[in-house]
Amino acid sequence: MTVRFLLASAALAGALALSGPVAAQSDPLAPTARWSVPERAQGRTPPMGWNSWNAFRTEVDEAKVLGAAKVLVDSGLAKLGYTYVNIDDGWWLKRRQPDGRLEIRTAIFPSAQAEGKDSSFRPYTDTLHRMGLKAGIYTDVGRNACSQAYDLHSPNLPEGTTAEREVGLLGHVDQDIGLYFGEWGFDYIKVDACGINVYGPGTELVRKHAYTAVPPLIDQGAINYTDVARVKALYAEVAQALKAHNPDGDYILALCNWGSANVRAWGKDVGHMWRTSGDITPTWTRMLHNFDSASTRPLYAQPGAWNDPDILFVGHGEFDQNHLTEARSHFALWAMINAPLLISYDLRQVPQSLMEIWGDADVVRINQDPGGHQAVIAYASDDVQILVKTLSNGKKAVALFNRGLGKVEVTLTAEQLKFASDAPIQLRDLWDKSTAAPFTGETTFTLEPRQTRIFEASGQRRLTDGVYLSEIPGAVNVAVDGVIAPEPDPVVHRMRNAWGETRGSGERPTYAGWGGAQADATPYDQALRIGGQGFDSGIGVLTNSRLEVRSAGYRHFEARVGIDDSTRNIRDKAIFYVYGDGKLLAQSGPVSFGDPPRPLAADIAGARIVEIVVRSPSLSSDLPLVVTWGDAALRR
Numbered sequence: 001m002t003v004r005f006l007l008a009s010a011a012l013a014g015a016l017a018l019s020g021p022v023a024a025q026s027d028p029l030a031p032t033a034r035w036s037v038p039e040r041a042q043g044r045t046p047p048m049g050w051n052s053w054n055a056f057r058t059e060v061d062e063a064k065v066l067g068a069a070k071v072l073v074d075s076g077l078a079k080l081g082y083t084y085v086n087i088d089d090g091w092w093l094k095r096r097q098p099d100g101r102l103e104i105r106t107a108i109f110p111s112a113q114a115e116g117k118d119s120s121f122r123p124y125t126d127t128l129h130r131m132g133l134k135a136g137i138y139t140d141v142g143r144n145a146c147s148q149a150y151d152l153h154s155p156n157l158p159e160g161t162t163a164e165r166e167v168g169l170l171g172h173v174d175q176d177i178g179l180y181f182g183e184w185g186f187d188y189i190k191v192d193a194c195g196i197n198v199y200g201p202g203t204e205l206v207r208k209h210a211y212t213a214v215p216p217l218i219d220q221g222a223i224n225y226t227d228v229a230r231v232k233a234l235y236a237e238v239a240q241a242l243k244a245h246n247p248d249g250d251y252i253l254a255l256c257n258w259g260s261a262n263v264r265a266w267g268k269d270v271g272h273m274w275r276t277s278g279d280i281t282p283t284w285t286r287m288l289h290n291f292d293s294a295s296t297r298p299l300y301a302q303p304g305a306w307n308d309p310d311i312l313f314v315g316h317g318e319f320d321q322n323h324l325t326e327a328r329s330h331f332a333l334w335a336m337i338n339a340p341l342l343i344s345y346d347l348r349q350v351p352q353s354l355m356e357i358w359g360d361a362d363v364v365r366i367n368q369d370p371g372g373h374q375a376v377i378a379y380a381s382d383d384v385q386i387l388v389k390t391l392s393n394g395k396k397a398v399a400l401f402n403r404g405l406g407k408v409e410v411t412l413t414a415e416q417l418k419f420a421s422d423a424p425i426q427l428r429d430l431w432d433k434s435t436a437a438p439f440t441g442e443t444t445f446t447l448e449p450r451q452t453r454i455f456e457a458s459g460q461r462r463l464t465d466g467v468y469l470s471e472i473p474g475a476v477n478v479a480v481d482g483v484i485a486p487e488p489d490p491v492v493h494r495m496r497n498a499w500g501e502t503r504g505s506g507e508r509p510t511y512a513g514w515g516g517a518q519a520d521a522t523p524y525d526q527a528l529r530i531g532g533q534g535f536d537s538g539i540g541v542l543t544n545s546r547l548e549v550r551s552a553g554y555r556h557f558e559a560r561v562g563i564d565d566s567t568r569n570i571r572d573k574a575i576f577y578v579y580g581d582g583k584l585l586a587q588s589g590p591v592s593f594g595d596p597p598r599p600l601a602a603d604i605a606g607a608r609i610v611e612i613v614v615r616s617p618s619l620s621s622d623l624p625l626v627v628t629w630g631d632a633a634l635r636r
């Protein structure tokens with residue numbers, strides 16, 4: 001046993017010696033001394049605005065869009081940050097042959113028509129820009145768009161020959177991006193993915209409508225049949241073209257491949273936002289599904305890169321003016337998890353009660369907090385959740401969320417807020433603006449069915465001279481998460497089929513991302529625990545991972561590290577490393593399952609980027625080795 005242990009340590013140590021420049025190039029765990037997500041000029045806080053889809057589907061037109069834009073400005077919503085006005089599917093007429101220039105359906109966008117000239121959105125985007133707004137457009141990464149598969153009765157489908165109806169980007173990336181951004185003046189683009197999903201060879205859709213077949217790169221039912229690398233490469237090509245046509249960085253790229261292709265892990269590296277799930281519908285349980293797909297991913301979002309659980313459905317169906325409890329919950333939850341806030345409602349005739357929801361300056365401020373720290377789930381259950389979000393004013397936003405149909409008692413504790421349990425805590429209700437008498441330790445509320453209470457909490461921070469990494473997910477970038485094979489994430493509410501049917505065998509977990517790094521939990525949604533000792537704060541991750549942390553002027557890093565008690569791999573060892581601007585500052589030596597937590601501290605003074613790395617150079621098993629950075633914190 002001792003001999004085996006020594007041999008294993010020697011192997012680990014030997015692998016470590018490989019830290020010269022050659023190893024650094026090929027080793028994804030080697031420190032880079034930089035923040036690897038592009039520093040984006042736009043989307044530093046979650047994009048806000050309006051989108052046509054949930055209000056009008058393909059029956060969008062200029063009067064509807066400009067009507068919404070006018071209300072955004074006149075009502076003050078634009079001043080609150082709702083500035084992107086986005087046309088979704090339905091705007092196009094055809095791709096002209098043979099030059100491939102896209103033509104606009106001027107019957108619904110009359111300002112795009114000018115005698116003897118090519119149709120152009122320039123007059124339309126000029127109007128929006130004059131109003132102080134920004135303009136968004138929609139396309140698909142394949143040849144054909146979603147409406148051409150799913151909205152076949154629409155009056156606004158592309159027309160003409162097979163080639164004329166190929167309005168998507170495939171084969172035209174540079175031409176189209178140049179047109180949209182260079183010539184037409186758009187500021188935002190949503191890029192859908194039906195063109196690489198549902199136009200497969202031999203399908204009835206392709207045959208019946210004479211589309212060019214595109215072998216699907218995305219199989220929503222099987223990550224193993226999804227070509228993750230090619231999907232990512234197609235979107236990266238779009239990102240590249242956007243950069244080339246917008247040297248000032250004034251654009252937003254919204255990826256819309258519905259949580260497929262493991263985008264929940266790499267979306268941040270390619271776009272400003274990425275959908276984490278399929279389409280939202282105006283039903284409570286589908287909202288839960290979309291919410292869960294993003295709320296469980298706080299470490300994967302940061303300024304310039306946001307989890308997108310989809311456009312808001314406030315105002316419709318189970319979130320309409322007769323369901324204001326549900327509507328407020330939906331909005332507050334999106335605010336807490338830093339979701340883009342895109343209203344999708346016919347604003348030309350809108351009840352005041354809905355305007356008050358979108359227009360709640362306090363709830364919007366929580367979403368737009370410059371720190372960009374997505375809320376972390378402080379209390380998890382299928383009935384009730386407590387979410388806590390660190391604000392840059394030193395306070396916390398906290399949401400108490402009753403997911404179910406019964407009244408429920410919810411106790412909020414100082415620990416959940418990471419506040420001292422012996423000092424007073426004050427809660428300000430962000431909906432009704434009342435401030436309750438301070439409490440110490442804990443306080444209890446009764447929540448109505450489906451109600452979300454949302455507060456701004458002030459108290460004494462538990463770490464008076466620092467911050468836990470799990471409190472600042474926007475300052476932590478998961479560069480390498482150690483996931484070897486993408487697996488579907490089961491911690492997403494599984495509603496009855498989004499379109500209300502119960503045929504087939506049911507709703508199975510779909511979105512890869514299971515095993516990704518977590519704040520205050522393990523990658524498999526267990527409480528953090530090392531050698532029998534629990535941690536309510538920390539980062540849970542797999543071995544062979546590298547996380548980048550913005551040190552924000554702190555001088556010390558500390559953690560108690562080890563193999564998590566929940567790991568399935570109980571044989572292999574791991575070594576924990578801390579780097580400051582690429583320089584090794586501390587390491588743990590090999591740790592094994594069952595070892596007590598090992599203290600690891602580093603002086604990070606002067607370093608801009610701290611990297612925390614865990615390595616297991618030779619694994620004897622392919623079972624995941626779960627490791628925990630217990631109480632990982634930056635201190636003064």
Ligand code: GLA
Nearest residue numbers: 053088089146147192256279
């Ligand atoms: C997909 C997207 C939606 C919307 C429609 C348009 O379903 O996910 O958000 O853009 O296409 O057809």
